[in-house]
Amino acid sequence: MRVDLFDFDLPPELIALRPVRPRDAARMLVVRGADAPFEDRGVLDLPQLLEPGDVMVFNDTRVIPAQLEGRRGEARIGATLHKRVDLRRWQAFIRNAKRVREGDVLEFPADVSAIAEKRHEDGSFTLAFEGGEPVEVLLERAGRMPLPPYIAGKRETDEQDRKDYQTIFAREEGAVAAPTASLHFTQRLLDALDERGVIRTTLTLHVGAGTFLPVKAGDTADHRMHAEFGRIDAETAQLLNETRAKGGRIIAAGTTALRLLESAADEDGIIHPFEGDTAIFITPGYRFRGVDGLMTNFHLPKSTLFMLVSALMGLDRMQAAYAHAIAQGYRFYSYGDSSLLLP
Structure with a gap:
């Protein structure tokens, strides 16, 4: 597909340079399939938007000062x-x-x-x-903490970023970019998910700086993704497969978790233990096998991540969703607001 199809105009004042406080006070745009109206919600509404028996999958990678x-x-x-x-x-x-x-x-x-x-x-x-x-x-x-170029180019990195650019799940050292969907999570939000009956589990994908590289090719077929190391253990794979068998959904917290789940899933949607590099590149036309929904922040124009969410929901649908988010003043990118995508 032509890369320029994934372009959009973003007012620079909507690029978040600091996260909101508390973290779970961010806004969240809910995008469902077909022609369902967009829902302007908050991250704290997440438990009520999921069903008991659903499982959320988080990335437990830890950002190093790279x-x-x-x-x-x-x-x-x-x-x-x-x-x-x-x-x-x-x-x-x-x-x-x-x-x-x-x-x-x-x-x-x-x-x-x-x-x-x-x-x-x-x-x-x-x-x-x-x-x-x-x-x-x-x-x-x-x-120093490796803040994305769209933040680092506008202000100096400081000690506060060592806390802000790390998720509550951070455990396995090796990432040079945060799995930013999880930056919104606090203990009170996790407690609310537990009370709702939403299952939680983790995997590890060490996010690389290649996630910020622009797509320079004119066509998606000519773009080469950088490989990143990931791991899903046997216990986690079994939990996810059992959840699906019982009718629960797998909701990825972030595109990093989604990419690893899709790398580990076979044609029948069975998720297998995984350890190694993945360079999976997801664009419209891709058939999802490992996830049923995605919580994610708002992504850059013509980026591989905007292509990924367009593959999940449809390009026209995501262009409309981003136009709505811009009109409503949502904050974009790593320190910005969130979205919940439910095909």
């Missing part, structure tokens, strides 16, 4: 880690990469350094961190 600012000699460079290679190596996007050659040593604050081992076809590098300390310790010392 944004580094440093030098190669006299040249200033930036590095955004996006995928772990092994214990000491990460693949990274480099700002000012033309000044970096294979074998160069990149110097970062707090005595942190890395060797630019290998340049990849997409322009990224494999960085090998020097020394004996765990890379996670080095990043805590020298790194």
Whole structure:
């Protein structure tokens, strides 16, 4: 499909630079199938919008401070880690990469350094961190939270972002972007879901910085997704399959959870344990097998994530939903409001 079909105009003042407080006070647009009217609700309404026996699937990845600012000699460079290679190596996007050659040593604050081992076809590098300390310790010392470009380009990252850009479920370190649908969840909202009889479970998908890369191709068929590592254990897969067998729905909290569920589901909708990379790219025409609904924030024009929600609900339906959200002043992107999509 033509990528320009997924374009829309967004007033810049609707880009949220900070989350609302408390987190569960965000608005939520409910989009159902066919011609059902849009519903302007709040995130706290979520329990009443789901049914007892439904299961919500959350991503328990934890964002690491993966944004580094440093030098190669006299040249200033930036590095955004996006995928772990092994214990000491990460693949990274480099700002000012033309000044970096294979074998160069990149110097970062707090005595942190890395060797630019290998340049990849997409322009990224494999960085090998020097020394004996765990890379996670080095990043805590020298790194910043990797806020999306549409936020970082408008204000400085600060200590508050270390709390704001982390979900209540964050446990498994390795993401360089937050699974932002889950940023809205608080303990009182989880308690309300439990009281409603909604089941909760988690999986792990380490979100990479590639999620923010623009689609440069003119046609979706020519776009290549970056791979991300994910894991669904056998116990979780069994719970999800049993939920479906009893008539419950699988509701993904965020596109990251949805992408991994779809990667793990077979043609009959059975979800299998999964551990490995996924580069699944979902566009209109895709037949969903692993989910029955999605809670997600509002996404960028011409992004792979707007293509994904258009595949779930229909392109015309999502264009109308986003036009409604803009007209009603919903806040967009990572720190913005939410939507609940129920085909």
